[in-house]
Amino acid sequence: MSYLDQWKQKKNAKRQKFYTNHFHQTMESVPDSPLSTNLSENLDTISHQLGSTDDLVVRTLPLPERGTSAAVLHLNGMVEKEAISEFIVKYLTTTINESEQPAIHELEMSRTLRQVIRSILSGNTILLVDGKAEAYVASTPGWERRGVEEPRVESVVRGPRDGFTETLSVNTALVRFRLRDPNLRVRHLLIGERTQTGVNVLYLDGVVDPEILNEVMRRLQAIRIDGVLESGYLEQFIEDNHWSPFPQLQNTERPDKVAANLLEGKVAILVEGTPFALIAPAVFAQFYQSPEDYYERFYISVFIRLIRLISMFISLLLPSLYIAFSSFHPEMIPSRLVIAMTAGRSTVPFPSIVEALIMEVAIEILREASVRLPGPIGPTIGIVGALVVGEAAVTAGLVSPVMVIIVSLTTIGSFASPSYSTAISLRMLRFPMMLMAGIFGLYGIMLFLILILIHLAALKSFGVPYMSPISPIKIRDMRDLFVRLPLVKMRNRPSIYDPSDKTRIEGGQRP
Numbered sequence: 001m002s003y004l005d006q007w008k009q010k011k012n013a014k015r016q017k018f019y020t021n022h023f024h025q026t027m028e029s030v031p032d033s034p035l036s037t038n039l040s041e042n043l044d045t046i047s048h049q050l051g052s053t054d055d056l057v058v059r060t061l062p063l064p065e066r067g068t069s070a071a072v073l074h075l076n077g078m079v080e081k082e083a084i085s086e087f088i089v090k091y092l093t094t095t096i097n098e099s100e101q102p103a104i105h106e107l108e109m110s111r112t113l114r115q116v117i118r119s120i121l122s123g124n125t126i127l128l129v130d131g132k133a134e135a136y137v138a139s140t141p142g143w144e145r146r147g148v149e150e151p152r153v154e155s156v157v158r159g160p161r162d163g164f165t166e167t168l169s170v171n172t173a174l175v176r177f178r179l180r181d182p183n184l185r186v187r188h189l190l191i192g193e194r195t196q197t198g199v200n201v202l203y204l205d206g207v208v209d210p211e212i213l214n215e216v217m218r219r220l221q222a223i224r225i226d227g228v229l230e231s232g233y234l235e236q237f238i239e240d241n242h243w244s245p246f247p248q249l250q251n252t253e254r255p256d257k258v259a260a261n262l263l264e265g266k267v268a269i270l271v272e273g274t275p276f277a278l279i280a281p282a283v284f285a286q287f288y289q290s291p292e293d294y295y296e297r298f299y300i301s302v303f304i305r306l307i308r309l310i311s312m313f314i315s316l317l318l319p320s321l322y323i324a325f326s327s328f329h330p331e332m333i334p335s336r337l338v339i340a341m342t343a344g345r346s347t348v349p350f351p352s353i354v355e356a357l358i359m360e361v362a363i364e365i366l367r368e369a370s371v372r373l374p375g376p377i378g379p380t381i382g383i384v385g386a387l388v389v390g391e392a393a394v395t396a397g398l399v400s401p402v403m404v405i406i407v408s409l410t411t412i413g414s415f416a417s418p419s420y421s422t423a424i425s426l427r428m429l430r431f432p433m434m435l436m437a438g439i440f441g442l443y444g445i446m447l448f449l450i451l452i453l454i455h456l457a458a459l460k461s462f463g464v465p466y467m468s469p470i471s472p473i474k475i476r477d478m479r480d481l482f483v484r485l486p487l488v489k490m491r492n493r494p495s496i497y498d499p500s501d502k503t504r505i506e507g508g509q510r511p
Contacts, residue, residue: 032114039130043071046126049117056120061092068130078123080142088127088138108137121196148174151253153420156292163253164275168198171270171277174255175202179262183207189220191234195227198272199234202258207265209498215462216267216280231271231278238280240460245428247421248461250279250286257291265499281461283468283496285481287422288312293484302483309482311416314409316426319356320437320445322406326352328441340402347397353438355399359407360430362389367411386411468496 030049036042043058050056055076062069070092072084110116111134116126119137127136148170151163164171172186187201199220203213219238228234231251239248252258253275258268261279269278288308293301325333326341333341348355366385390404410430417423429452436444459466469477477494479485491505 168272178259192228197228287419311413314413344400
């Protein structure tokens with residue numbers, strides 16, 4: 001073993017020791033001891049473990065007909081109080097038969113203190129009876145939750161209008177509504193030592209590649225963090241390359257998109273508290289594809305997809321090309337256009353690279369400001385601000401009219417991307433691309449493009465090459481790449497994910 005390997009091994013051991021010592025002071029610090037038969041002792045122990053928090057509701061009820069007493073425990077604001085009063089309290093005060101149980105769904109038994117504490121923190125109601133060393137755990141969730149609404153980020157012209165919410169059970173049900181397959185499997189995990197965030201891993205047994213599934217589960221189970229508040233936490237932990245600007249997992253708020261990717265042999269990750277699901281593995285091609293590409297006829301989908309590709313290149317390259325042509329290669333521009341550009345730049349005191357950077361930074365500031373402003377005001381401020389700033393900059397002679405057109409087309413092109421993660425990656429890469437164009441001209445642009453392609457070709461997502469099916473080349477999978485063939489011609493699932501069941505359409509015959 002080399003010195004570097006020994007150093008990494010010692011570092012990992014120290015990190016694991018820190019996590020073990022630190023996180024054992026949270027849920028692991030609660031004793032996994034059995035409950036007592038004494039009600040008062042159980043109540044004191046539970047209150048102590050929760051730090052005598054003021055939102056712990058303890059309701060003690062005498063049971064004279066049984067010669068004992070009981071207590072109902074829950075956290076205020078996390079349960080449905082009507083259900084507790086109607087079913088649990090009514091059961092305690094009217095039912096005599098010991099064999100009967102409260103008429104409430106998902107009733108379980110807990111016999112250890114740790115299970116009871118975990119259930120209370122999860123929003124369940126606990127029923128303790130004096131003389132019994134066990135607790136009833138009733139599922140009575142009642143916290144405020146958002147209903148199913150239309151997706152706000154991934155809107156489509158044609159397609160379903162329901163999107164994920166912040167409730168894990170609702171999101172799982174939305175996927176099951178579309179995939180009524182007995183082979184749809186759900187694995188539940190709790191990640192976050194303090195938040196205990198529920199995570200559901202969905203896949204189609206018999207379709208997904210077992211190696212991909214095992215790798216996803218291994219990375220999720222290896223996460224050691226105090227809290228998970230959004231699916232982006234998990235994405236940053238389980239992605240292959242933490243330094244890449246490109247997303248290596250796809251996030252979506254559309255249940256139909258998750259169902260479609262499960263049918264291709266991928267794995268979906270749903271996280272409690274966020275409407276965005278993660279899809280793994282991910283390749284670059286799927287980030288400019290939209291669900292409505294498969295809902296419209298194929299030639300309409302091909303046209304729209306090509307428009308998105310052109311927009312992607314405009315978003316990345318247009319300012320850099322303007323800088324390179326105007327500064328280094330004016331002979332490549334038509335003569336009349338050169339004269340018009342020169343006349344427009346006659347009052348501009350800056351070189352084209354500074355001019356472009358000023359406008360791009362101003363547009364990015366306006367874009368970020370429009371997002372942070374209240375809903376009705378944000379889009380208006382963004383549009384009006386861009387018009388006012390652009391017109392004022394041209395009038396003041398700070399930028400040329402052509403530069404305003406270039407920046408406007410670039411901004412519009414970035415909006416055409418169906419994936420926000422990919423669009424913002426290209427926005428980030430636009431700035432070093434402009435610097436390379438300002439220093440080396442077209443040679444700098446080509447050099448930076450080659451570096452990007454080398455990085456993309458070396459990138460992987462859970463063992464799947466990021467540039468598949470281009471590199472390595474898969475001719476059969478190119479039926480749904482730049483163009484999409486008719487559905488009757490797409491008989492097989494993409495081979496890049498190595499699905500166990502490769503056939504999607506039996507025979508591929510038109511009905």
